[in-house]
Amino acid sequence: MDPSLFADLAVAGLITGGIYALIAIGLNLQYGLLRIMNIAHGEFLMVGAYLTYALRTATGASPLWFLPVSAGAMFLLGLALHRLVFRRLAATSASPEVLEERSLLVGFGLMFVMQNVALLIWGADLRGYDYLSDPIQYHGVVVTANRLLVFGVVVTISAALMIALRTTMAGKAVRGMLQSPLGALLVGVDTRRLHPICFALGLAMAGAAGSLLSMIFEVSPSMGESYTVTALIVITLGGLGHIAGSFVGALVLGLVESFGMYFTSPSLKVLLSYGVFVLVLLIRPRGLFAR
Amino acid sequence: MIARRLVGALAAVAIFALPLYGSPFAVALGLACLMYATLATSWSIFSGPTRTLSLATSAFFGLGAYCTAFALGSLPWPLIIFLGGSVAAAFAALIGLVVLRLRGAYFAVLTFGLGEVVRHAVTYIEKSQSGTVGRVLTDTPPAGTVYITVAVLAALAAVAYRTVARSDLGFALRGIGADEERAATLGVHVRRAKLAAFCLTAWFAGAVGAAAAVRWTYIDPSSVFNPFIVFQTVLIAMVGGPAKLRGPILGALIFSLLAELLRLRLPYLYMIVLGVLLILSVLFLPEGLAGVRWIDRLLAPRRRARAEASHV
Amino acid sequence: MQARDLCVRFGGLRALSNVTFAVAPSELVGIIGPNGAGKTTLFHVLSGIVAPASGRLSFAGHDLTGRAPHQFCWRGIARTFQTPRVFPALTVLENVAFGARFLHRRQRRAIAGTRAARLDEAARAALARVEMTGDASLSAGALPPARQRLLEIAMALATNPRLLLLDEVVAGLTESEAAEVARLIRGIQRELGVAVIWIEHAVGTLMRAVDRMMVLDYGELIADGAPAAVAADRRVIDAYLGGDEGGAG
Numbered sequence: 001m002d003p004s005l006f007a008d009l010a011v012a013g014l015i016t017g018g019i020y021a022l023i024a025i026g027l028n029l030q031y032g033l034l035r036i037m038n039i040a041h042g043e044f045l046m047v048g049a050y051l052t053y054a055l056r057t058a059t060g061a062s063p064l065w066f067l068p069v070s071a072g073a074m075f076l077l078g079l080a081l082h083r084l085v086f087r088r089l090a091a092t093s094a095s096p097e098v099l100e101e102r103s104l105l106v107g108f109g110l111m112f113v114m115q116n117v118a119l120l121i122w123g124a125d126l127r128g129y130d131y132l133s134d135p136i137q138y139h140g141v142v143v144t145a146n147r148l149l150v151f152g153v154v155v156t157i158s159a160a161l162m163i164a165l166r167t168t169m170a171g172k173a174v175r176g177m178l179q180s181p182l183g184a185l186l187v188g189v190d191t192r193r194l195h196p197i198c199f200a201l202g203l204a205m206a207g208a209a210g211s212l213l214s215m216i217f218e219v220s221p222s223m224g225e226s227y228t229v230t231a232l233i234v235i236t237l238g239g240l241g242h243i244a245g246s247f248v249g250a251l252v253l254g255l256v257e258s259f260g261m262y263f264t265s266p267s268l269k270v271l272l273s274y275g276v277f278v279l280v281l282l283i284r285p286r287g288l289f290a291r
Numbered sequence: 292m293i294a295r296r297l298v299g300a301l302a303a304v305a306i307f308a309l310p311l312y313g314s315p316f317a318v319a320l321g322l323a324c325l326m327y328a329t330l331a332t333s334w335s336i337f338s339g340p341t342r343t344l345s346l347a348t349s350a351f352f353g354l355g356a357y358c359t360a361f362a363l364g365s366l367p368w369p370l371i372i373f374l375g376g377s378v379a380a381a382f383a384a385l386i387g388l389v390v391l392r393l394r395g396a397y398f399a400v401l402t403f404g405l406g407e408v409v410r411h412a413v414t415y416i417e418k419s420q421s422g423t424v425g426r427v428l429t430d431t432p433p434a435g436t437v438y439i440t441v442a443v444l445a446a447l448a449a450v451a452y453r454t455v456a457r458s459d460l461g462f463a464l465r466g467i468g469a470d471e472e473r474a475a476t477l478g479v480h481v482r483r484a485k486l487a488a489f490c491l492t493a494w495f496a497g498a499v500g501a502a503a504a505v506r507w508t509y510i511d512p513s514s515v516f517n518p519f520i521v522f523q524t525v526l527i528a529m530v531g532g533p534a535k536l537r538g539p540i541l542g543a544l545i546f547s548l549l550a551e552l553l554r555l556r557l558p559y560l561y562m563i564v565l566g567v568l569l570i571l572s573v574l575f576l577p578e579g580l581a582g583v584r585w586i587d588r589l590l591a592p593r594r595r596a597r598a599e600a601s602h603v
Numbered sequence: 604m605q606a607r608d609l610c611v612r613f614g615g616l617r618a619l620s621n622v623t624f625a626v627a628p629s630e631l632v633g634i635i636g637p638n639g640a641g642k643t644t645l646f647h648v649l650s651g652i653v654a655p656a657s658g659r660l661s662f663a664g665h666d667l668t669g670r671a672p673h674q675f676c677w678r679g680i681a682r683t684f685q686t687p688r689v690f691p692a693l694t695v696l697e698n699v700a701f702g703a704r705f706l707h708r709r710q711r712r713a714i715a716g717t718r719a720a721r722l723d724e725a726a727r728a729a730l731a732r733v734e735m736t737g738d739a740s741l742s743a744g745a746l747p748p749a750r751q752r753l754l755e756i757a758m759a760l761a762t763n764p765r766l767l768l769l770d771e772v773v774a775g776l777t778e779s780e781a782a783e784v785a786r787l788i789r790g791i792q793r794e795l796g797v798a799v800i801w802i803e804h805a806v807g808t809l810m811r812a813v814d815r816m817m818v819l820d821y822g823e824l825i826a827d828g829a830p831a832a833v834a835a836d837r838r839v840i841d842a843y844l845g846g847d848e849g850g851a852g
Contacts, residue, residue, distance in 0.1 A: 113570075271408055466701060477762060
């Protein structure tokens with residue numbers, strides 16, 4: 001294969017994978033920690049994207065300013081949701097299976113509410129804005145500046161999160177909770193405070209991912225759905241509860257999709273990732289990197 | 292007791308005879324109501340007792356619709372419906388072998404993704420074969436025929452639900468829903484039971500899809516593989532209450548009326564209301580409306596509350 | 604029942620190592636061992652819930668290694684669970700009848716009458732064996748755990764087994780209550796010709812009731828023989844008392 005073609009595909013795959021990483025890490029925090037499968041996760045990405053889009057088109061300022069806004073708004077929304085909905089759900093569910101069933105249904109409802117709110121406000125057309133779309137050349141590989149930026153931000157955020165998880169007290173508490181919820185309680189981790197924060201943090205990451213996406217793609221109310229599925233695929237690849245695994249798994253998936261699309265067809269991308277999903281679930285359900 | 296039976300019989304006659312005396316609007320409304328009653332009831336056959344959220348309805352529905360698209364005009368109408376159901380059921384059997392090993396969130400997301408996967412696959416096939424993505428339906432049967440078809444399917448779905456609930460399969464499914472491993476140690480062939488119920492659900496969804504497709508004169512993948520179909524199905528079943536037969540039927544009734552009130556005027560608001568309703572009902576009404584005692588007593592025959600499909 | 608070299612690993616932990624034994628028809632065998640010795644894991648293997656990493660398992664001449672739980676049930680192996688797993692929303696009788704519903708052809712007894720009648724009769728017969736006939740219409744979820752354990756025995760009996768696996772069925776009972784249960788079990792063994800493997804923490808009850816005793820420690824089978832001999836076995840004493848190399852405390 002032509003090396004510059006290879007590089008093109010690899011770069012594209014890595015960038016897509018980077019976005020997947022943010023979303024997947026967010027979902028991992030929620031599902032791995034709280035056993036809440038937020039099937040509406042992708043919708044928070046969508047709202048984050050729209051927020052950044054709206055603010056950018058209203059003010060004309062660089063969308064990077066609005067990245068924290070999108071993330072912050074989703075964080076607050078997450079706190080509210082946890083308090084109003086999921087905490088009650090957890091309190092009234094007789095077992096973890098029941099909790100999972102019910103949060104699935106709630107998530108399903110949430111998905112439709114959010115998509116239609118977006119439709120109500122912004123309509124169904126694709127919208128977008130132009131930002132840093134000048135191409136950059138490097139040794140025959142062409143990438144638009146905005147994609148490079150997005151990748152850079154993704155890596156920064158993921159790295160910051162992973163470092164925080166390893167070094168800060170709060171981070172260690174979270175990792176403890178991911179490994180053993182009961183053990184964490186026994187050791188004195190304040191799960192009541194950390195649970196909503198982690199939940200909200202997961203949503204904030206989705207919002208951030210959406211914000212970044214708005215810089216390179218167009219936004220539409222239904223854009224979030226496929227990312228939820230992708231996030232779950234990545235978590236499965238990387239292992240539930242393993243944040244670093246999600247990061248690597250996301251990049252792997254991005255690359256697989258990129259190369260796979262080239263060799264088959266772009267419209268079979270969904271089939272491809274779905275196939276990967278099923279394969280992993282059958283062969284190594286604990287994830288490729290599980291010990 | 293006799294009075295109830297009489298009322299029931301009259302209601303059935305009124306329903307089936309609607310095309311004879313009702314306005315086209317009423318028939319359309321009735322059709323939508325019956326369609327969702329069928330979808331919700333058949334969905335509950337699998338997802339009710341096993342407590343596994345299946346979001347595959349859109350995939351099955353769409354497959355049935357495409358059967359009609361291909362076969363309309365070349366095959367007799369009843370055969371098309373049967374074929375629509377069977378194609379969906381065959382598909383369910385195929386993917387069921389893989390997907391039914393999973394539970395909970397993975398199963399839900401995977402079945403949800405199925406709709407997307409099939410949609411993309413169909414789009415790809417259509418594009419490479421005929422260049423265009425949609426199909427125009429000609430030779431569609433009259434509205435009355437479609438209505439009767441769906442009414443029959445609804446009745447069959449109700450019968451199927453009841454038959455399964457009282458049979459060994461029903462007990463097996465409820466056992467699986469309560470404690471799958473335990474049921475297996477007591478002799479339940481878990482895979483076979485799940486597969487049977489799953490395929491049954493798929494058959495009805497496919498058959499309804501085949502029938503309902505002729506409501507549109509032009510079908511394309513995005514409209515028939517629309518996630519909203521499964522959403523409304525799940526909503527109706529859950530808000531109605533999936534554990535008893537009257538649940539999905541009650542839900543379908545309410546939502547069809549609600550739909551007519553809101554949908555045409557404020558479509559997005561309608562969906563938002565539905566979504567909020569689902570969330571509220573999961574939070575506060577775990578057994579759905581059918582579980583609320585006074586509604587239950589209003590609808591239920593007084594006899595044999597336990598001999599009915601009992602919760603496990 | 605023939606078990607050969609059963610090995611089970613959970614992550615890095617060897618739950619069972621090279622466990623080998625055989626159980627003859629109608630034999631009553633007890634299993635004891637310190638906490639975490641792998642007793643319940645062994646039952647999981649013997650009932651098909653966990654597949655052994657290596658080793659073979661055969662029953663009545665059929666190889667059951669790695670098969671699904673329902674196959675174990677169909678071949679005639681039934682079990683109870685340490686923490687009772689009954690169906691809480693059904694009545695006691697319905698719980699027992701559940702076990703009678705899914706039998707393989709070869710297990711079904713030739714009883715006349717409609718299917719409902721047969722199920723009912725089989726369920727009542729099983730219930731009578733554990734002397735719970737009076738509780739038939741009680742909700743299973745409302746029973747105290749001790750009664751639920753008896754219910755589990757009845758549920759197991761309803762599947763018409765050749766081998767019964769009982770997991771700590773006298774936990775929490777006084778000595779005389781436990782002796783009662785032991786009597787019921789011996790009755791089942793003798794009158795139905797069922798083989799029984801019985802895990803228990805209450806070593807005393809077991810000693811008096813069984814013909815043969817096996818001892819597990821850290822996943823290994825360290826003793827297998829007559830109760831008196833096993834009780835005097837040095838290795839068994841060490842296992843329970845922590846050994847003389849200074850166990851904890």
